[in-house]
Amino acid sequence: MPFVDARIAGPVTPEQKVALKAGFASAVQAFGKGESFLMVGIVDEYDLWLGGNKLDQGAYLSLSLVGNTPADACAAFSAQVCDLLQEVLGIPGTAVYITFHPTPGNQWGWNGGTF
Secondary structure (H helix, E strand, O other): OOEEEEEEEOOOOHHHHHHHHHHHHHHHHHHOOOHHHOEEEEEOOOOOEEOOEEOOOEEEEEEEEEOOOOHHHHHHHHHHHHHHHHHHHOOOHHHEEEEEEEEOHHHOEEOOEEO
């Protein structure tokens, strides 16, 4: 049920997308979530501006999930994802924003019902 929506400035190869997906699966473990219900969306060549400047390299990620987002889990996820983006795409953490969106189970639909 976690959903990672990644918007990336610049191109991302299919191999890099697979590496990112695997890294996101590892990072959501900070919230006690596994890959079995993880959904990932990656949009590359996305126009991003930061501080009034168009970024050649940068990323915005949104993590939506059922349940709580404790501060320590958010920090662990952020650290892992920033390391991942640096390693796979060369994007520095200073060009990455991440938002967290906890959602009650009754407001998250799946398979004709809710959680």
